[in-house]
Amino acid sequence: MPVRPMTKMILLGLALCSLFALAATREGWSYYGLAAGGALLVCLAVGAALERAEARLRAALDRLVRGGELPEEDRGLLCGALLPLAGGLAAQREEAAAAERAFRAQGSPALMCDAKGRIRLVTGSLLAILRKAEEQVVGRTVSQALYDRDGVSVTEKALRTMKPVAETLDLKLWDGRIVPVQLSVNFVLDGAGTAMGAVASFLDLSEQMGRRRELEEQRGRMRQAGERISDLAEHVASATELLSASADEQAQGAQKQRRQTASVATAMEEMTGTVLEVARNATATSEAADEANTSAAEGAAMVNDAVSAINQVAESARQLGREIGELDSQAGAIGRIINVINDIADQTNLLALNAAIEAARAGDAGRGFAVVADEVRKLAEKTVDATKEVEKAIIAIQARSKEATSSMQATAARVEESTALSNRAGESLQRIMDNIRDMVARVAQIATAAEEQSSAAEEIMRSVEDIASIAEDADEAAGQAAGATRDMAELARELLGVSREFGSDETGAGGRLRRSEGEMKGVLPKLAQEYVRKTFGQAVYDAMQEEMGNPVFLPGDSYPDQALLQMAEIAAGSAGVEVREFFIGLGKYTVGRFNELYPGYFKKDSLKDFYLRMNDVHAQLTKAQPGIKPPTFTYEDKGDVLFMNYRSSRGLFDYFEGILLGAADFKGERAEIVVKPFDGQSARAEIRFLGPR
Numbered sequence: 001m002p003v004r005p006m007t008k009m010i011l012l013g014l015a016l017c018s019l020f021a022l023a024a025t026r027e028g029w030s031y032y033g034l035a036a037g038g039a040l041l042v043c044l045a046v047g048a049a050l051e052r053a054e055a056r057l058r059a060a061l062d063r064l065v066r067g068g069e070l071p072e073e074d075r076g077l078l079c080g081a082l083l084p085l086a087g088g089l090a091a092q093r094e095e096a097a098a099a100e101r102a103f104r105a106q107g108s109p110a111l112m113c114d115a116k117g118r119i120r121l122v123t124g125s126l127l128a129i130l131r132k133a134e135e136q137v138v139g140r141t142v143s144q145a146l147y148d149r150d151g152v153s154v155t156e157k158a159l160r161t162m163k164p165v166a167e168t169l170d171l172k173l174w175d176g177r178i179v180p181v182q183l184s185v186n187f188v189l190d191g192a193g194t195a196m197g198a199v200a201s202f203l204d205l206s207e208q209m210g211r212r213r214e215l216e217e218q219r220g221r222m223r224q225a226g227e228r229i230s231d232l233a234e235h236v237a238s239a240t241e242l243l244s245a246s247a248d249e250q251a252q253g254a255q256k257q258r259r260q261t262a263s264v265a266t267a268m269e270e271m272t273g274t275v276l277e278v279a280r281n282a283t284a285t286s287e288a289a290d291e292a293n294t295s296a297a298e299g300a301a302m303v304n305d306a307v308s309a310i311n312q313v314a315e316s317a318r319q320l321g322r323e324i325g326e327l328d329s330q331a332g333a334i335g336r337i338i339n340v341i342n343d344i345a346d347q348t349n350l351l352a353l354n355a356a357i358e359a360a361r362a363g364d365a366g367r368g369f370a371v372v373a374d375e376v377r378k379l380a381e382k383t384v385d386a387t388k389e390v391e392k393a394i395i396a397i398q399a400r401s402k403e404a405t406s407s408m409q410a411t412a413a414r415v416e417e418s419t420a421l422s423n424r425a426g427e428s429l430q431r432i433m434d435n436i437r438d439m440v441a442r443v444a445q446i447a448t449a450a451e452e453q454s455s456a457a458e459e460i461m462r463s464v465e466d467i468a469s470i471a472e473d474a475d476e477a478a479g480q481a482a483g484a485t486r487d488m489a490e491l492a493r494e495l496l497g498v499s500r501e502f503g504s505d506e507t508g509a510g511g512r513l514r515r516s517e518g519e520m521k522g523v524l525p526k527l528a529q530e531y532v533r534k535t536f537g538q539a540v541y542d543a544m545q546e547e548m549g550n551p552v553f554l555p556g557d558s559y560p561d562q563a564l565l566q567m568a569e570i571a572a573g574s575a576g577v578e579v580r581e582f583f584i585g586l587g588k589y590t591v592g593r594f595n596e597l598y599p600g601y602f603k604k605d606s607l608k609d610f611y612l613r614m615n616d617v618h619a620q621l622t623k624a625q626p627g628i629k630p631p632t633f634t635y636e637d638k639g640d641v642l643f644m645n646y647r648s649s650r651g652l653f654d655y656f657e658g659i660l661l662g663a664a665d666f667k668g669e670r671a672e673i674v675v676k677p678f679d680g681q682s683a684r685a686e687i688r689f690l691g692p693r
Helices: 005-026 029-066 082-105 124-130 142-147 154-161 206-503 524-536 538-548 563-575 579-597 607-612 614-624 653-667
Strands: 110-114 119-122 165-172 178-189 195-204 632-637 641-647 669-677 682-692
Touching: 082 119, 110 124, 110 142, 110 154, 119 142, 124 195, 142 154, 154 165, 154 178, 154 195, 178 206, 195 206, 524 538, 524 563, 524 579, 538 563, 563 579, 579 653, 607 614, 607 632, 607 641, 607 653, 607 682, 614 632, 641 653, 653 669, 653 682
Parallel strands: none
Antiparallel strands: 110 119, 110 195, 165 178, 178 195, 632 641, 641 682, 669 682
């Protein structure tokens, strides 16, 4: 059994006391010197023993503290109170070892350092992040272990400032890698509150950041998809709104078609009866034409006979004329003979007078001669009277013969004219016969065509009945389609609302629209968005939409009536143009788009007639889209100059001017247009028409 150091010291002390006691009893200085030397030797021995014991004790304690096993010979050094301490230290050593093993084995990256920042413990997960072995980390400072540099780590800075750390940062490690972590630095304090070291835990956010990036990317893709869905939903909603209006128009058109088809069916029924009547009349006409052809042939023969008779009469008249001419010549000869007889009678009367004178001279001898001369005179007088009567008769005969000759000449002329007319009548009758034959053929063709048309009319009648049935079905289908498109428009609006919530971080998109007292409906804001995108580009459009809260305008929805002015101010400001220029361009753009959306409202008329019809067009639009509030107009027509008085609760006079200019461009005509505002809601446009471009 080994002797304990304390026992040895007691024995040496007893020996020293014995020497001093001996010296005291003998009273000799040699004994005192011997005792003193012994004491010195004892002190030296004790000191050496104490140093050895202290060294062994220190070594044993150090080994004990470090967790090492004490040899049996060193166990004797620990006596009394040190033995429970050794047991406690052993227990603590086991607990510390267990804690170190647990610290190293934990899944979270972490390290423990002393007050100088030197790493004492490190977890395997942190070593995996650092890509270093434990011996390359333990014993080095945090900065050296992480960055291969000195004094730059957050942990060391925290130890200097004694301020705990809890922050997210990117660690740029010694090999250039950047690792996002959630760093927490907490201090290990002793009983006095002094920092013995620190524990730094690193929550690797690489996976989280990756997932976050993936989520952000997915969210971005979802946002983009939502925006696309929103855009598509917007287009679908707009299209369905227009389709709904078109379906309503088609339904009305189908009803109108149904009514018109019924009217056509009635008309076709009447036409079929008429065609049958025409066929019967054509047949009767053909028969009458045949009879007319026969009568015309008989008439032509009679005309030919009449022409022959007239020709004979003409010949007889000419013969009579010749005979009357001869009679007139003979009457002239008789007249000449009568004149000779008159001359003879005058001579005879003169001779009788001379004989009477001579008989009177002869007296009684000449009385007989006087009687004869008187008888001769009387006979001459009677002869003269007779010749005078004959002369009168001859003169009358000559006059009558001349009249007869003139009449016969006139008759001959008339006969010749009648002959010519009869010849022409014959030719006309021949042409009439030819025409009647052609008419007979045509009437026969008409009769045949009428019969065919009658059959076709019956077929058409059946087709019209089928069309009427189809129109009735189409009317019903159009009504169903109109209802379906209205339902589809409502669903599209709901889809648009959902897509806007799905594709945007903001709620209440369009909530930054400028508020106003009035609201209205219509496609104008949607057209304004199209105009901005096409005219000023996507960037200006996006900026406008962003500032207005990404509004979506549907024709069937209500919106503030100042939204158009808000769009104009934002887009014009972004594009660097005047608001007036924006509205004039929008007005021109609207005319072309309205022609595409509502072609039925545009007719092939003049520019002036188009202006004069604008109230009617707006009335039709209001009927088709209840709730819109178009402007109203009054007119003063001065021929080549038209005055239009414009009134709208929104004003927008520059837009009105753009509409007028756009209509002139659309119609291809030149016009001078001056718009003068009266107040905030009315203006007057003076339009001077300059003819075609």
